[in-house]
Structure formats: C-alpha cells, structure tokens
Amino acid sequence: MYENVINASYDPIFIADKRGYGIKMNEAYTRVTGITEDQLIGRHLKDVVKDGIISESVSLKVLQEKRRVTIIQHVNGKDLLVTGNPIFDENGDVSYVVTNLRDISALKHLEQELMKTKALADRYLQQIKVYQHREDTIRHEGVIANSPNMLRVIHLAQKIAPFNSTVLLLGESGVGKEVIANLIQKWSPRSDKPFIKVNCAAIPKELIESELFGYEKGAFTGADSRGRPGLFEQAHTGTIFLDEIGEMPLSLQGKLLRVLQEFEVTRIGGRRTIKIDVRVISATNQDLESLVKQGKFREDLYYRLNIIPIHIPPLRERQEDIPLLAHYFLERVNQKYRLHKQFTDDALLAMKSYAWPGNVREMQNLIERLVITTETDHITALHLPFSHSTSLEMKQASKTLKDMVRNLERELILKAISEYKTTRKAAQVLGISQSALVKKMQRLGI
Template sequence: MSLITFLAPDNSMLDKAHASFKTHHRDITVVKGLLSEGVIIASSLVATGTEIIITRGGTASAIRNAGIPVTIVEVPITGFDIIRCVERAKRHGRRIGAVSFPAMLQGIDCLSSILGVDIHLYPINEESEAETQVVRAFQDGVDVVIGGFITGKAAQQHNYPFELIDSGAEGILQAALEAKRIAYARNLEKTKTSLFRAVLDYAYGGIIAVDNQYCVTVFNPIAEQITGINNAQAVGKKIAQIWPELNLEKVISLGEDDLGQILTINGVDVLCNKVPIRVNSNIVGAVVTFQDVTQIQQMEARVRRSIYASGHVANFCFNDIIGTSEAIRQPIEIAKKFSITESSILITGETGSGKEVFAQSIHNYSQRRQGPFVAINCAALPSQILESELFGYVGGAFTGANHKGKPGLFEVAHGGTIFLDEIAEMDYITQGKLLRVLQEKKVMRLGSDRIIPVDVRVIAATNKNLKSLVNENKFRSDLYYRLNVLQLKIPPLRDRKEDIKQLAHFFLSEPSGITRHSIKLSPSAIEALSQYPWPGNIRELKNIIERIVAVYKHEIIDAAMINLMLEDENQQYNAIHNSTKPNELEEINNALALAKGKYVEAAKILGINRSTLWRKMKRLGLK
C-alpha cells in the first residue's frame, strides 16, 4: 500500500484526482469515501501502511474526530473554487446561503461586495446538521445554497437549488505537494534514525555504512586504520571497489543479518557483523562493523589476567564436590545452610581435605555470589607482608612499597567474600588488627589515617585445633570467637572410603596435560586404594593418580601398581598396624609432653614423620 492516499468524496473528485496524478504523482493511491464511509476506509488504509491521507472538509473532520492515527492533508478551497461556485449560483438569485463545515466557509462572506451577491453563512459541525441548516437557510429567504457534497444531498431531498463548491485541480495538486513534503521529511528522519541506531548498536570498532545502491556513506577512523583507505577515497564509491570480499548482496537484497564472520582486509583478520537498515520495511542500506581479531584476543587475555590471576573468582560449587557417602553429604547440607547467612564461618579439616573447595562453594551458593571471592594463605607470607596484603598501604608506607599505594584484600573483597586459609599461622599482632576490622567493618591502610568502610564476609580455615592454641595463648580468644560463629568440619578421606573409587575415576578422567590412552582401575586396585589411610587426603590421592598416569602404559591398573606407588607409606602403615612396641604409648606421651602438644616437634623427637605419629596415636586411642 502507498504511503500517501487520496480519499475522494465523490466520483467527480475521484476523476479529477486520477487526472491530476496521472503525470507527476503516480505513487499516490486514489480511493473513494465520504464522511462516515470515509472513516471506515481510512482505518483500513492505515492498517495496511498508509501514513498520510489527502481529503477535504467534512471527511477530514470525521477522520480526525474518529482518532485514527494518520496525518491528514486537506484539499484547500481556493479563491478560484469559490468564485466559480458563486458565479454558477447567481443563476438562481442574488441571495446565497453557504452551508458547510467551518474550514470551507472561511473568507467566503468577504466576496459578497466583490461579486455583487448577498452571502449568508450556515456552518455545520456534523453530518447530521446539514439538512437542518439547509432548511433554515431557505426559511431565511435565500435563493440557493452552496457547500459540499453533504449539503448537496440535503438540498436534493427538498428539491432546493444547490451549487457544489468543487475543488479544482489547483487545490488537489497543492495538497499532493504538501503531502509529498511531509512524507519526504518523515522518510529522511527515519533514515537518519535507523542509521544512527545501527551505528550506536554496533559501534565497537570499524564502521562502514552503504546505501541500497552499495555506495559508501560512512567510513569511520578505525575503518581507515584497519583497511588503510582514506575516508575521502572511500565515501561515494561502491563498496566492491573498497572491499570486494565483503559481499553485502545477501544483507541488502534479502534483509538478513550476517554476524560473526571472520574476514581479511589489508592483511588483517577481522571479526565482522553486517546488518541491514530498514525504513518502512524497505531495505535502504547496510551497516558493517568490524574489529581486529588480535585486539579482541589481547583484550580477552587482559581480562583473564585481571580477574583470574588475582584469584578473585570462586570456581567451585557444591556440585563439584565428589562423593556420595554420608560423611561428605552431611557437611555439604550444613554448608548450604551456612551459605544463606552472613555470619563468619570457620572450616576445620586436615590438609588436602578440600577446605577451599567448600569455601568457594559457600560463596557461590550465597547472596554474595556476584561479588569477588578473595583468597589468601596466611602461612605463605611473613607477618608484615601479610598485613599490607590484607589491609593495603599508601605510597611510601614502607621501603619497597609501590609509590602509588595498593588496596588491601579486604577492599578488593568489598561486596563479596574473603577466605583466610591457614588462619592459625597468623601472628598475634596481625590477629589483633584483623579482629578490629571484623568488629568495625572498616579498614585503614598502612601509613594512612583514612577509614574505608568494607562489606565483607569472612571464611577462615585451619588444619589445627584453634581451641588448643587459644589455651596456649598462641591464638587470640576474642578473634577465635569472632571467627567461630559457624563451624564446618570436613572429614578426612579415610572416613569416607566409599568415595575413593569415585574420586579416583574422576582424577583419571580429568585433563592433566599428559598425552595418554584410556586407563581404568581394576577392582583390586580400588581395594588397595581403599586400604590406604591417606594422610594427605584428597590432594594425596590426586597426586598418586597423576603419578600413575605419567608412568603407567597399560590400560588396566592393578593392585600391584597401586602398592608400588604407595610402597613407603604402606610399609610404615603395616608396620604400625601389625606390631606395637611395649613402651610405645609411654614414648608418645613423653614426646608430646616435651613438645608441649606440638605434633611436628613430637614426631621429630620420636624420629618419625608427622603422619606416622598421627596413625599411631589413632591406633592407640590417643586421638
């Protein structure tokens, strides 16, 4: 359907419009419709795409009153139209009644003296008023009435003389030109809006725009840089002359997007998006956006270094914890309940049992999952360095400090979670400063007097008995109770032996960077793994599996291979399990007394490693 439609009230004007538009305005559709009938036709025209309707007086008013969302251009009643009508009316007499809508009556009465007639005005606002006003005019003594088509119908019903104020070709062409100007301005605005919208939506690199004749209209500086072609050389030329491989025929002819295509221009690989520009469902051009693939790769690398290298993302969730035993499922359920709170959590468990996996899972299950997860091992750094890492420092706070200063991990973790691993290894002075931060939820950088509020949830972890350390005055009791609001105990692997098979199979299937064929565990191998006490827990199991994958070349792993890998540990375990020295209990108690309860020092006194001491103590009922 045409954008512009001429709505003629009768056959006479229909013929005039066809004749007037035959040469210069063939794109204007002409249909017939008067007043209420015209409203119905106008509604259907708008539904099929018409945006501008050309019509005259009464029909124009009726369409406006109906609230139809369309632009109305009225055919003007020119002075020539009025003069021609009055000259015809003189044949009936000099007293003339003008019955019509107000727009048609404007200025008619001033022609009385010029044309030597007596003109009286009888305005109407609705179609139903026409007959009443015609009758009234003749009751007032007029010789003839003039007006529009509705006036003519009313006069014919009473056989009164009537002359039509007909629109001539001048008014019809004038209305057509006005409608064309409106349509042109509207199309121009739509084209600009569509173009800029496309540019804004895809403006992240080089941008080229073409019209529907494939001529370049936009060529931005990044496009110049990548293609090596100057803007002045590109604009106005066919895109095939600039970039033959671009191939925009599909986009413009079919109106289909072409996204994510990798092309080469000027020796540079680019990621390219091509989208059509539409106006009134017509394709008027296309926009091409593209970016150097190398830059995309560099940006991705920077983002990954910035986020992942700093350890500010929790990668594990509860579904990543392997095992179906009750010993592990119960801590998982408890941890989930802890996750939905904001209280501090103390995770206890032996080395390698998975304390940090639980900490990350708690973070990812909590309402802070969108915030950072910041982890630090308190045993890995000297006390002064640990303090500066936790609380940050200003420039020049100490020798070797960054002159710009550095935010502490509590600031970095704002809105998220901080994980303090090996919290028992933190020195007494740093413990006091940590306690203050936890109590006040504020941090002050080293060398600064400015207080920075922080919103951080604390999860701490240890493989030691903090309560014993508190009794020995090696750990602050107030900090202990601040951290130990919620306590989560992670079981050692020997207490969940039914999970060893599942864990072993998982580590076998996990990519390790070692090229290997498929390897499986025999039932005897699973049994051998289950008999070992695993003092290093899951971490030790993973290391053993990786060691086997690295050196074993057969498809099936048997118990012999497992025992070979665990030979030293098995010998120690079997020796302890099968024999007991007469004074062994007394020796261990004496060593613990001399070492003041410190297992590492007690093991040194006995000449054994800590794991062996632990197994002996468990067998003898000391643990």
C-alpha cells in the same frame, strides 16, 4: 482347471458361496489354520463360528456389506489377517467370497518383542535419569561427595551459604577445605562479587599486614608511592577466604579482630577508616584451640572466626568417596593426556583401605603419577606405592586400638584376596570360613 490353480497356490484360499456355505479350500489353508475340509466345506459359516472353529467369519461380513473386508481372525491360537473379496454377478450381487489370509502371529510376536524392547528402553532411560540424578547428588559443582560424612558437610555448606556469617573450615591438609569455601561462595548471594583468596602461610609475615589492609602513600620505604588498597578492600561486597588462618602472626591478630568486628579497615600509614562489606571464610588444618592454649592464637579472634565451624573429615573417614574420587581424577587425567587407563578392582580395594594421610590432594597427585608412569592400561594394586608395605601411615592415623585392629584386619584380608584371587581361597589361608570372611569384608567396607 480352477481347482488346480487354487490347490497350487502357496497362499491359503477359501471360498464361500452366496448363501454363506464353505465350498472350497486349499491345502495351504489347512497348513496355516489347521482347519480341515470336514470342519468347513458344506457347512454354513454361522455354524462354524458357533462351533468355535473360527472366531468370526469374514465371508458373512462381505455378503452383508457387499465389499472387500479385512479382519483379524483367531484360529487355533493363531492370529490371522483375513481378507474376504466379493465376486459379483452380472446383477451386482455377491455370488462368491474368496478369502485369503496371512498368519500374523509372527508379526504379533514381533510387536510384543518391540513392546518389550520399548519397555526395557524406558526402564533404562529411567535408570539413566536416576543415575544422572545420582551423579548430580555426587558432583556438587565438581565436588565429589557421596559418603554420609561428606554429604553432611555439603548440606551444611548449602544451608549457611545464603547468610553472611563467618565460617571456619577445619580439617587435615588436602581434605577439600578450599573446595568447600568455593561452594559456599558459589551458593551465596555474593557469587558474582569479588572472591579474594589469601593464603596466610604463603605471604611473608612482614608483608601480611600491607597485603590485607593496604597502605597509604609514603607509608613505608619501598611502598608504591600512590598507596594501595588491601585485600579486604578488594573483597568489598564479596567474600574473603583466609586460608591457613593459624599462621596469622599474633601481632596482627588484634588488627584482624577489629576489622572483623567493625567491618572497617585503616590502611597502614593512614588515618581514615574505610567501611567494608565482606563475608569471611577462614580455614586451618591446625588445632586452633590448642594454639589458643599455647598463647599463639588470640582467644577472642578464635571465637570471632568460629561462628559457623565446619569440620571436613579426612578421606579415610569417608571411604564411600574413595572409588568415586579415584574415578573422577582418573577420568580427568585420562582426558588431559588422551589416555584410557583403568583401575582394577584390587587397586580400588587397596585405595579404600589406605589411610591417605595427605587426603584428597595425595590421591589426586598419586593418580596423575600412576596414569603417566604405568606401562599398561590397567592400574592394579601392585602399582600402588602403599599396597606392598604395611601402611605405616594408616596405623599412625588410627587412634584407638579398635581402629588399629580393624585396619590390620582389612589390610590382611586385602592382601589375601589380592594374592589368592577368590574369597574361598583367601578364607582358607586366613583360617576362617568363607562366609565369615565375606561378613568381615562387608563390615570393614571392603
């Protein structure tokens, strides 16, 4: 009867007697362990271990310790969770050990899988950290820069920020001169002090003097009867940003120079001098040297302003920044209008090869317009105003024949890729090998 019960059990069962001999096992035991009766029954378990049939005997442990024991046994490449249960006689001695076991190879496998998943998760976490770090290095207080040219600018800004020296930001319109001025101010010890921005081109010429230097009461008709401090006074202890300094009327340049040399201002109509402590950052998209040569800009003022010149390269000279900036502006406009527009690869390629005469500002405005006006969620190269025509601006912006040839090559390749989709087909059409095309694309930064 008990033999039938044991045999009928789906779970593996093995029984050893009090001397440590195997006396009974069921079919399930063979099914799970692969051990046959002749290897176990009628044999002492020490010999079974010695023969390497099982790694360790739980029954012998139970006989020794006279209590239930659980071990992990390795049998035929499997990991088994084996529990030996003592059956005591009336004297309290162990008369039999009944062993049951469970194959935990699958669990082990799961554990390994879990470890692998954990390792993978750790790796992703690591990558996210690296990416976050990269993000930090790309977004310097909201200024996107990852191209060597622009990173040089950022590092220079960082280096000179703590000092009070006068900075002159040079670069085409829309390259980000104001953005860099903001960074310098933010990174300077004057960051929580006044930051006065003056666009010299936006103030009518006849008002610039009173705006900058202020006036005493009754200085001129129409003036505030109490008098007014100028922007230099308002910037006291902080920073003044003189944008479009090339537009400063020649007649005022001498006064400005005196202020920058003496660090004191005299209001219009006033006699007393007022001490000011300001850091001056100026910017221009004009060629000040040639203005000096033309007699439109005082040479001494130019040297006074040009103590630390920072050249901000045009966008076409920092191609690595183009996709980053494009995504940055896209993300911002998407958020603003709760949209989910995306750029296709060919749109980004076309943007990379365009000359951007209006620089970052042009890109920012174009992206806002595209997000609003495109019907679909995907903004493709065909939506870009410059991808159809041979970009005239690009050619004009190119200075040397080498540049022009490079740009033309880039444009033709982009057109072929956008039209024929694969490099194989595009190479065929362009009459070069696919590998030559790929090499060219790499060289051209496509």
